[in-house]
Amino acid sequence: MDFDLSVFSSSQAWVSLLTLTFMEIVLGIDNIIFISIIVSRLPRELQGRGRTIGLTLALLFRIGLLLSISWIVGLKAALFTVELPWMEGPFGVSGRDLILLVGGLFLIGKSTTEIHTKLQGEEEGDHASGKGTTSMRSVIFQIILIDIVFSFDSILTAVGLVDNVLIMILAVVLSMAVMMVFSGVVADFVNRNPTIKMLALSFLIMIGVMLVMEAFHKEIEKGYIYFAMFFSLVVEILNMRLRKKTTPVHLRDSQYD
Template identity: 55%
Template sequence: MLSHFDWITEPAGWIALLTLVALELVLGVDNVIFISILAGKLPHEDQQRARTTGIAMAVITRVLLLLSLSWVISLEEALFTVPYFNIGISGRDLILLMGGMFLLWKSTHEIHDKLEGKEGQASAKVAANFASVIVQIMLLDIVFSLDSVITAVGMVDELAIMIIAVIVAAGVMIFTAGPLGEFVEKHPTIKILALSFLLLIGFTLIVEGLHQHIPKGYVYFAMGFSVFVEMLNLRVRGTHVEPVNLRDAYKAETSALQPVAAESAFAGTAPAKKMSAKKESSSKTAAAKKAKPASKKK
């Protein structure tokens, strides 16, 4: 094992670092997609802050897990055995199972809301609740961090390389999360596709938790090919077809109030004009009445 930062002078250390950064980026794709979907619920001015906070928390979670390697390794030990299937369930398996089920529930719920839900059905309090979105991101960060950390532990012996790789990958994700989130919000088909990816990832986590390994390459190839086909569709359609408007259950309160405010402003100006017209006509009538007696005296 290389001691401290002696790996800087070794080519093997740099190769290990670059390889691990690439792997962390690939493993972080699903995390970025999930953060972008959740951040999309917030008002536009809070979305970038939510993405940055979510990724920063993912980095902190990964570094803390790396610093507690003995605890991470202990998660591999079976806590109990499922009698009929004879499968030993460890702490890691429980976290993967719960995270996978949460992703399946969340993705299905979001797809239903986008296609058949009521517009603005979520209350303004929920829609604008920055803390609730961050809590959900934090919980899933723990799930996604486990795979990332276990991969790092299996690849590299030097802790410094692991931590640097995690931080570098997170820096790249911070810059890509914003454009990715905006692109997903702009194109409804991409948003549904991203939610479908979360369904796939949730299913993969559950299968992994049951000790049935699915090679990550298969999952990422399916996701990449789907994105490639959708990019072709977007290029072919261009601007000829108007995209559908997905229903927004988390519409911000301000956007809902804007038409009302405009209506009330218009309604407010109309009575004002009517009142001024009435005052004008009454003053003319009074002037005419005063003029009549004067003409009689003459």
């Protein structure tokens, strides 16, 4: 591992740091969404503490994985092989595949449960009154489980972009600092708007499906996923603005002029 500070004497190192920091922030959006939704199950006075603990754990996981890069690379090696009917030849199952599979299934299951709860008519006042809340221990356990998956994905991206561990660690710390600053704003926005929360849960299901597919070596270009998320969010924000108007918007049509 290279911790030589002289690496920052080159402009390439600073470009790598900024690029990786931006990538870590983008990859951390789904983590913030998940933490915000899970933490909303806590009493209101504990939600800020829960978000801080969740993001701090994510930071520690990422730094720990960066200091164990050789172990991460080893996770790509097949642990055993299985015969799958839709694949030609034996399928090698690695530690990475198992982590992605468990994490993807957990995301799908948890998000589906949350959507079902919303459709059953959960009241917004339940959390404030203490109803429908869960314990801090349960929330932290769920955050730890999904942090492992998101951290793993994040570090694989970092390893692919940069070969200097110090740059990776600084990028992770900077991205986490940015996410901690804005996590409260994101959480309040999601929790204040039920339709945005439903959209966020749908995003998590989509990410869960993507993780499961990656576990079976079916890669999906992440750019398509993030573009779909961004486009859907923009459309929903436009819908929110439209619903706030007192009079409907009429588009001009030449036949009525």
